[in-house]
Amino acid sequence: MKTRTDRYETELRDPALTALLRETFADDPALAESPGRSERIMRRILASDKRPARSRAFWAPFGWAAGAVGLAALAIAFALGFLHLPQGGQIARDPKVVPQPAPQVVVDNTPVNEKIEPINDNEPVVTPTTPDRPQRIATEKRRTTRLHPVSPEKRAPERPVVTAAAEGSEHVAATLYSAGVAAQSTGDNESALEAYQASYDTVPTPEALLASARILESMGEETLSLEGS
Amino acid sequence: MESEEGRLLARAQRGDLIAFESLVKMHQQRVYAHCYHLVSNSAEAEDLTSETFLRAYEHLGSLRADPSIIHWLLRVANNLCISALRKRGTRQTVELDEMRELPSSSATPEEELVKHLQQDVLRRSLDKLSPKERTAVLMFYLEERPLEDIARVLGCGLAGAKSRVHRARHHLKTLMEQEMGEEDPLPVGEEGVA
Numbered sequence: 001m002k003t004r005t006d007r008y009e010t011e012l013r014d015p016a017l018t019a020l021l022r023e024t025f026a027d028d029p030a031l032a033e034s035p036g037r038s039e040r041i042m043r044r045i046l047a048s049d050k051r052p053a054r055s056r057a058f059w060a061p062f063g064w065a066a067g068a069v070g071l072a073a074l075a076i077a078f079a080l081g082f083l084h085l086p087q088g089g090q091i092a093r094d095p096k097v098v099p100q101p102a103p104q105v106v107v108d109n110t111p112v113n114e115k116i117e118p119i120n121d122n123e124p125v126v127t128p129t130t131p132d133r134p135q136r137i138a139t140e141k142r143r144t145t146r147l148h149p150v151s152p153e154k155r156a157p158e159r160p161v162v163t164a165a166a167e168g169s170e171h172v173a174a175t176l177y178s179a180g181v182a183a184q185s186t187g188d189n190e191s192a193l194e195a196y197q198a199s200y201d202t203v204p205t206p207e208a209l210l211a212s213a214r215i216l217e218s219m220g221e222e223t224l225s226l227e228g229s
Numbered sequence: 230m231e232s233e234e235g236r237l238l239a240r241a242q243r244g245d246l247i248a249f250e251s252l253v254k255m256h257q258q259r260v261y262a263h264c265y266h267l268v269s270n271s272a273e274a275e276d277l278t279s280e281t282f283l284r285a286y287e288h289l290g291s292l293r294a295d296p297s298i299i300h301w302l303l304r305v306a307n308n309l310c311i312s313a314l315r316k317r318g319t320r321q322t323v324e325l326d327e328m329r330e331l332p333s334s335s336a337t338p339e340e341e342l343v344k345h346l347q348q349d350v351l352r353r354s355l356d357k358l359s360p361k362e363r364t365a366v367l368m369f370y371l372e373e374r375p376l377e378d379i380a381r382v383l384g385c386g387l388a389g390a391k392s393r394v395h396r397a398r399h400h401l402k403t404l405m406e407q408e409m410g411e412e413d414p415l416p417v418g419e420e421g422v423a
Contacts, residue, residue: 008391009376012369014398021371024348030271031262037275038254042246044279045286052242052289 173203180211189215189222235294242289249289253282256299260306266367267310267360269352277313281306300381307382311360354404362397369394 180195200208240248265274368374380390
């Protein structure tokens with residue numbers, strides 16, 4: 001059975017042309033076998049400095065593939081380095097490496113009256129944060145000391161530390177009141193005033209209030225007399 | 230089963246020069262004839278044949294005897310001939326003086342003269358074909374090679390080879406008619422080319 005190629009060849013064959021070509025070239029002396037041609041070819045090959053290239057080893061394609069992959073990795077690494085792009089491994093290990101976005105200045109063109117939020121009574125009132133209590137006490141103490149400096153020798157004895165569990169608040173108030181009396185007797189009106197006020201704060205008694213008022217009155221009189229002189 | 234050519238090629242690839250020389254002896258005549266048909270000059274054909282085998286020696290490592298290295302050799306030779314013809318510019322035509330003596334035969338002198346003139350017309354027409362057309366005509370009609378071989382040498386597909394052969398034959402016929410018209414019109418129609 002003839003294939004399609006065979007049919008093509010049969011169609012193309014031209015016996016007349018083949019015969020004419022054979023007659024034309026058949027007895028051409030130039031086409032005769034030359035006995036020394038092979039030797040001449042070999043001499044030319046040996047005289048040339050060309051040598052056969054080494055045949056490719058079976059692992060050559062793998063080597064090329066590995067090289068190509070390596071080069072691609074290097075190119076990517078260089079590109080990341082030059083562009084300062086984050087690298088996957090560093091993002092996971094060190095968050096500092098992640099570049100911070102540049103601060104953006106947003107111009108708010110909203111009119112001022114629109115920025116004011118309407119007052120809603122139902123919303124919880126946010127109270128301003130107060131400073132810590134110890135800090136506030138220290139600040140107050142420094143201010144008092146600056147306004148009313150007292151010499152160490154005139155300073156009232158240290159206020160006894162009493163605990164409510166050990167003695168009753170009335171006893172504490174009485175003790176403070178006694179300290180105030182003692183300070184007033186030495187002329188230290190300020191310490192006496194503090195003692196009286198502390199006694200009144202502990203247990204509000206009329207005696208402590210009255211004593212405080214008397215001391216304040218006497219301190220006012222002293223001040224006026226000093227300004228008058 | 231490995232062919233004799235395959236064994237020689239394997240030995241040559243291992244550096245055996247004797248084996249390579251055997252391959253040269255095996256194929257040099259066909260390569261030379263191919264070159265001679267294309268360039269129509271024996272000295273140039275010899276030089277192109279040597280160059281073809283030199284290229285083969287250089288690329289010995291990549292040569293495969295599958296089915297034969299002759300196709301690779303003819304392809305290289307063909308390309309070298311085309312380059313040589315391009316460098317030359319115009320193809321060298323064979324002068325009537327250089328043509329061989331007519332063989333003695335039983336034909337009458339008039340018949341011999343007609344045949345001689347026909348062969349001269351054919352050579353000149355072949356010279357006017359493009360190198361690829363010439364290759365197609367000579368391989369298909371003179372050497373009677375199959376289309377597959379022509380496709381391998383020309384580096385095209387089977388359909389391309391068939392098309393080239395068909396066009397080349399048509400072109401050759403036209404050229405021969407033109408040549409005969411320029412010559413003294415002889416009664417070539419009786420045994421002329423189809």
